[in-house]
Amino acid sequence: MDVREDLRAGREPLPRIMQAVRGLAAGQGLVLRTTFEPIPLYRVLGVKGYSHEARRLESGDWEIVFVPGERRGLFGRKAKAEPKAPPPPQAEADWAEPVRTLDNRGLLPPEPMIRILGTLEEMGPGQVLEAFNDREPQFLFPELEARGHLIRVEKREDGARLLIRHA
């Protein structure tokens, strides 16, 4: 959702945002683009159980990904949003077919992480990398996040299939 036009036109974007949030199905997230970092909104949506990842776009605008998580409400109560099925933060259509595939099974940690980050450096925006790992690479997630890449994890009998969308 992009509210930059509203902001430039001097319109108050909050009603539209809240309407969009109310329209989300359980487990769905929201990507928001604004002209400034909407810090008050973090609190509002935090109470509703959303956690956020903000990043500065090259144009100087902001992109914030809100995902339903386990944040607690104002009074310490468990937030309503169910974290059970972490959703893709972007719509299905935005995920192209993988252009590269890595089989990292049988590699000693942190080798899988090195290979994934190395391969991503050779890829372009929007391209998708597929990787098979022995387990969910916990220490890879923060690094992907810091670089703006998106990841989907599919648990499998023999480990995990990762789909990573280049930022």
Next chain:
Amino acid sequence: MNGVELSPWTLRYVTVGLASFLLAQLLVVLGLAYPAFPVAAPTTLATVHLITIGWLSVLMLGVLHQFIPVIGAKKLRSQSASGVTFWLVTVGFVGLVLGFLEMPSLLLPIGGTLVVAGVLIAVWNLGVTLAASRPLRLPALYVAASLAFLTATVLLGLSFATALTLSGVFAPTAAMALLSQGLALHLLGGIGGWFGLTAMGVADRLLAMFALAPEERGRTRHWAFWLTSLGIAIAWLSGFGLMFSPSALLQGIGLVGWIALFAGVALYLLDMRELYRRRRRRELEANAVFGRVALWALGIAAALTAAAGALSQFSNLAPALAYALLVGWLSGLALSQLYKIVPFLTWLDRYGKALGKTKVPRVQDLVVERRARPVFWLYFAGAALGTAGMLTDAAAVVRLATGLTMLATLSIAWELWLVRHPRPQLMHGGQESA
């Protein structure tokens, strides 16, 4: 997005732990504790708690604040609570150790209360994180059970400290019963329940990960957990009941618990052998090589304990058995796994951001295994010699053996310090030194 963060506190826990272990060994080498002094001597109690709280508990708490988020794929509930635990437990155990030297001293219950407070915060913090990652897999189940025993052990310890220093809180007969019969529970819950189950669970995961062995290895692995943890629980609860009323039935139930415990440990060792057999990585790194030596120490110590129980020599041999478990198995395992954990966390912290963008050294380049391997052998040789010395009541042998383990510990601590503080000329490929 999920994923865990590096705990800023883990390495501080490790530092306090290693310093406590070195100090405890120094006290033994100087002849200030058992076997040169009686078991109940103030310096012996101080030394024992330097090892059990200052070294093993502090270390395991620090490692769990990093390990639980990783195995459960959930962020730690609170990093700052981890810091509060660190300070409460560290200050509390220093007070406790000084309190033992000055017995009877108010420092005992005060230090004990601080330790208990820190532990309860950790149990909440780690417990909530574990609960969020349900359904729990086996390493997480081990840790959940060990946290329950940790709570029982520190509460029992605090009631000892109170009974020893504050007359009037407990009736005199209750205080006597607590101190005489409760000690076995303190040992069982502490060594078996808290340290033992934590070490078993962490080793199950870490060794499988770094030896590239399958995590699911069949039913033995699950039986090992349930028999060991329920066995300790049954033995502990029946012992607790026996403090209040003697009963042949409770004694019988307790015996069943002990048998289940030994059967569980035996199955655990069989499963670990399976882990090493089915590994895909032929060349093992130092942590896996010496993790296996530590598992041998567990096997030997468990066999000795079972034999002592069968021959009704348990109370005579308790110090030697505790030594074999604490120094041979638990500390040996801890040192060998630290030799992997510290470089791994340091590498992530230092090079994570540069991965894929520039060439970075490998994790194994942060250590010099060739230099460390003889040191680990020295450590385990010292622990074996020390166990023999304890079994034969040869104080001089124990002091000599502790000198060997102390030198080895010091050397490993130095290797870990070098990992954290690389000297430029030792760095491979001219990386910046952090």
